[in-house]
Amino acid sequence: MSGLRKPPRTADTSTVSRPRRAGSLLSRPFEAPLEREFQVARNASRSRWFVPTALLGLVFFDFYVLLDLVLAPQVLELSLWLRLGLVTPLTLAGLGLRRWWIAARPGSRIDVPLVAGAASLVVGTLAVLQRSAPEALGGAYFAGALVVVVFFGTLLRNDVRGAAGVLVTMVAAFGCGQWYVGSDPVAIQTTALLAVAVSGLFGLVLAGTLEESERARFLAERRERRLAAEREELIAALARAAVRDELTGLLNRRGLLEHVAAHPRSAGRGGVLLVDVDHFKELNDRFGHLEGDRCLTLVADALASACRPTDVVARFGGEEFVVVLDGAVGDDPEEVDVHVAAERVRTAVRERRLPHPRGGVVTVSVGAARGDWAAALAAADEAVYAAKTAGRDTVVVVPAAPSAAAAS
Secondary structure: OOOOOOOOOOHHHHOOOOOOOOOOOOOOOOOHHHHHHHHHHHHHHHHHHHHHHHHHHHHHHHHOHHHHHHHOHHHHHHHHHHHHHHHHHHHHHHHHHHHHHHHHOOOOOOHHHHHHHHHHHHHHHHHHHHHHOHHHHHHHHHHHHHHHHHHHHHHOOOOHHHHHHHHHHHHHHHHHHHHHHOOOOHHHHHHHHHHHHHHHHHHHHHHHHHHHHHHHHHHHHHHHHHHHHHHHHHHHHHHHHHHEOOOOOOEOHHHHHHHHHHOHHHHOOOEEEEEEEOOHHHHHHHHOHHHHHHHHHHHHHHHHHHOOOOOEEEEEEOOEEEEEEOOOOOOOHHHOOHHHHHHHHHHHHHOOOOEOOOOOEOOEEEEEEEOOHHHHHHHHHHHHHHHHHOOOOOEEEOOOOOOHHHHO
16 A cells, blocks of 8 residues: 555645634634534534533522522512522523524524623622622622623633623623612722623633634544545545456456355356457457457446346456346246347447457357356356357357255
């Protein structure tokens, strides 16, 4: 295999936009077709953990109603309504929408608006509850806002642009919430806003690193799949070449023997035709090897067209061809009329009217025999010799000797 040429590199791996060096905050997207393929792969990978993580976060969010009960019992009813009556059903509806949307559009980036909307809803819920009991819930809900930023950043941990958009949305929602609550001085509100923003920026750095790694892994896996596919194609091509005649495209001797070994019932109940091109050496010497190759190709085409789809035509070597007549259509080998099949083959070659240096057209001599493959081949070989002795361009049919298995 050392002489085989390496397949050319495809453009999709040599011209695509590569991600920037590891550690950069923003990962450069690929070109459009490859970027869509990456988004499909990322959605498939993310779907394995996105929904369980979101449901776990929802459980913890609803569980925090106990904190409202301890710190501010007066907001318990409002907290139950907001958590269980508003946020929970909307979140579940969003997850259902996500599943349907990605099934219809595998490369969609619907996670970004869904996460941004859910984050704004949660931050708004916290602001409403904080305003209802600012003194009791102020510190707790500032800490809660930090948790929200980290959690929703985790849901988009491998999408730095999406995480950046969600962070901007959450910071804006938190700022509006602080203005809505209005219980703290401006300096404290500004400090809280900066703290939320900075915690989100650390998440962006992590998201950028993870996306760099994921894009690099995607390219490596894609390249490995392509190389594996090329190896499989090469192995298949070599396997086909091993059993196919390069000139005519028919089975070669090895391919024919493998076929007979794989289909002994079919080959053993039909017949064998051995076809020899008459005076081929003279044609080859007079017109040249290229014309001789052309002659063999046209003869092979004539044989294939004259045989049934279930028959097998092979180039046995040089100017000799073998036709294995399928006998699996019935129980009696006599059902296969090898004489008719042989005459059909002989006539098909003659009707191609290939010029011969002796004058006239190219013809073939055909030896035919019925029965077991090995015995029929030997008998057909004797028959084709008899056909040549009888003047060529003729058919001789002889009975095949019984095989060793049949005799026993």
